[in-house]
Amino acid sequence: MIPWSRAFRYRQTAWLLASAGIGYLLLLIGTAFHPASVTLGGLIAAAMVAAWFRQFREAVPSAGNLLDQDVFRRWLGAARHTQIMDPAARREFQRLALSCHESARQIAAQEPALYPELTEVLHTVVALTEQPSQAKRDRLVATHQQLQQLRDQVLLAPGRAVEPEASLTAQLQTLIQLNRTVQ
Numbered sequence: 001m002i003p004w005s006r007a008f009r010y011r012q013t014a015w016l017l018a019s020a021g022i023g024y025l026l027l028l029i030g031t032a033f034h035p036a037s038v039t040l041g042g043l044i045a046a047a048m049v050a051a052w053f054r055q056f057r058e059a060v061p062s063a064g065n066l067l068d069q070d071v072f073r074r075w076l077g078a079a080r081h082t083q084i085m086d087p088a089a090r091r092e093f094q095r096l097a098l099s100c101h102e103s104a105r106q107i108a109a110q111e112p113a114l115y116p117e118l119t120e121v122l123h124t125v126v127a128l129t130e131q132p133s134q135a136k137r138d139r140l141v142a143t144h145q146q147l148q149q150l151r152d153q154v155l156l157a158p159g160r161a162v163e164p165e166a167s168l169t170a171q172l173q174t175l176i177q178l179n180r181t182v183q
Helices: 011-030 033-056 067-080 087-108 111-128 134-156 163-181
Strands: none
Touching: 011 033, 011 067, 067 087, 067 111, 087 134, 111 134, 111 163, 134 163
């Protein structure tokens, strides 16, 4: 499945479609609609467009660092909620998830040793956005608040956490377990 909204974010997509269409039309006019030019020109134009859209086709996001914004957005976009949710609820879930991501990214910038736990928290955040329910929304709000509190703790004392790193790790592990238990 091609994520059409992502493909049409690029101006190049519109230019490619316009260029292929105009080129094909000029070829047809120039050859007086000769059957060979209709067939071959159509195949070439279709191949160009297909090759362009093929790069956007990624059913499952590639593995990568979820702390990277593009990778996280790809994972979030691939979550199964996109067709079944009402648009307002989907925006709220995505806003909360992106805010969780930003807090996790800021924590990781100050405390790189927490990368594994923060990555796991982000995996659970993506899972919470799938097949949404009120319980998952409440858990996502709680996760958002807890990550903001941890971020504030870490940012208030750069270089040395307010709490020992083991305590931060334990808090993140608890957060992961709570996120996994939500139905």
